[in-house]
Amino acid sequence: MSGHSTYEPKSAVGKWFESRLPIMGLIHSSFVVFPNPRNLNYFWTFGGILAFMLVAQIITGVVLAMHYTAHADMAFNSVELIMRDVNYGWMLRYLHANGASMFFIAVYVHIFRGLYFGSYKAPREVLWILGVIIFLLMMATAFMGYVLPWGQMSFWGATVITNLFSAIPGVGEVIVSYLWGGYSVSNPTLNRFFSLHYLMPFMIAGVVVLHIWALHVAGSNNPSGIEKKTSKDMLPFHPYFTVKDAFALSCFLVVYVWFAFYIPNFLGHADNYIEANPAVTPAHIVPEWYFLPFYAILRAVPDKLLGVLAMFGSIAIMVVVPWLDTSKVRSGNYRPVFQIFFWLFAINAVVLGWLGSKPPEGMYVVASRICTVYYFAYYILVLPLLGLFETPKSLPASIADSVLGRGGSGSAMASGAASSPSTKG
Amino acid sequence: MATTHASASAEPTRRDFLFIATGAAGAVGLAATIWPFISQMAPDAATIATGAPVEFDLSPVAEGQIVKLFWRGKLIFVRHRTAAEIKAAQETDVTSLRDPEADSARVKAGKDQWLVVYGNCTHLGCVPLGNEGAFHGWQCPCHGSVFDTSGRIRQGPAPINLPVPPYAFTSDKAIRIG
Ligand code: HEM
């Protein structure tokens, strides 16, 4: 992904292999000597955490699939058998179910990091859009995974979400029956969802490769938002960032396994331990927490088609953010007015999530509408206008200056350590 | 693309023709190849076969009762309406409705007490709860749609009335759905 590599295999076998498939050189230039801005903070560790979570989901998922039965009559029981009979089955399932939540926590931090530090701006637009695609695939994967245990929430979540497509004028009903493979959510639906749930994480892995490729063309953005000027601004990936990433990942894992072992059902819904019943909808159906803000937007709009459009639009609009934001300055650190709107946006998103978990009546509906308006206004009004009117703070002269102080040229800290960054890309 | 060598003349060449013909044949072949992969998603023959009509005996259904049954995997409500419920349904001002339909168009003539409707909310498919909501018809637990005693949408996000499935009375006390 990085151009020509400085990697020199030591052994004869290594040389023989490298001249036929230069993969060690690729790894070396991408993850060992790759130069990163020296001022990256802990928000930049979530990319590595996300990569770990994808692998964790694939490993626990493939093992679960060895015990799971994708049939409407047997799925629910097969998950209970995983919980009770399979050695460590309870652990594998709880790691997988909570792993999905942790995956989303990490991706939300990762996305808000990008929004705050302007990481979507040129030349990283394609990198950002690939990220939005990964996010969409993650949502589809998690939604289909949640259907697999075939509990009441699985069934009715699947019903509500697939019915979103019935809002499409004319062809909606046909599309929905094609999604179901029947006239309601039923066995064919479960079967195809299992097939797709197995497939999509590997599609995500493919897009992740493109995402990292695009990342390694432009290099990482950084808290100051300014581009690299000299090699003094950079440090090699190993050991500086491998260690930082490993430490952050360890802290993250503590939280993850704490959930999985001590409060494994905290983020779930008790109704999903009741087998799917097509004749009765649970009194409060809510999606998993990570979908709640979008669910609140859906319900804020009183019209079916417009509600569905608003919900999909709230994700689609992220694709055009690089062109909506007119600010010349990347990082929110140097944009005092932007910071106010940004934090309002972040709080707004959390409030939307809370509203999505509440019944759709009275004040909750009014509040959802206000929050939905702000959600879209942030993208459509705030980002374009603020860039034109706001006076940013003055930027540091270089990345090194931003961490080492103004006159920071003479620091003892590994100033020469960055390996020939001029050859990257 | 196909005119690389013929820049001098605007006349299409034989090569242009071959290019377009090949492209067209390829596109048709591609579409024909993709179609089975889309078509397999549709309800299969076994699923369609369960669409055979079902008989339903109304005699055990007491007045005021709502029973649920399935036809083609879809939930259906059979409601034995009380006199008050029929009256409320008939006296509604049809022009004020989101999906204007007279009660008489939703039941069989002379069988006003029997309302047969699909049991999934026309918003996003949840099962509305019977005898709930401002109109004592149904209320949907998911996003709050309210239906009256004729199954017509009165409040909330659902766009249309609960549809009436195809059915006929085979005797005074039995219907056939489908
Ligand atoms: C992007 C990565 C993935 C995410 C976000 C994800 C998410 C989920 C979720 C939310 C559930 C429901 C858990 C529950 O409440 O029980 C689930 C279940 C399941 N997933 Fe995944 N999954 C991923 C990858 C995979 C992979 C690669 C496989 C491999 C086949 C897999 C196999 C399964 C199986 C068999 C179940 C049903 C058993 C159960 O419910 O625990 N998953 N998944």
Ligand code: FES
């Ligand atoms: S599904 Fe009934 S109101 Fe949404």
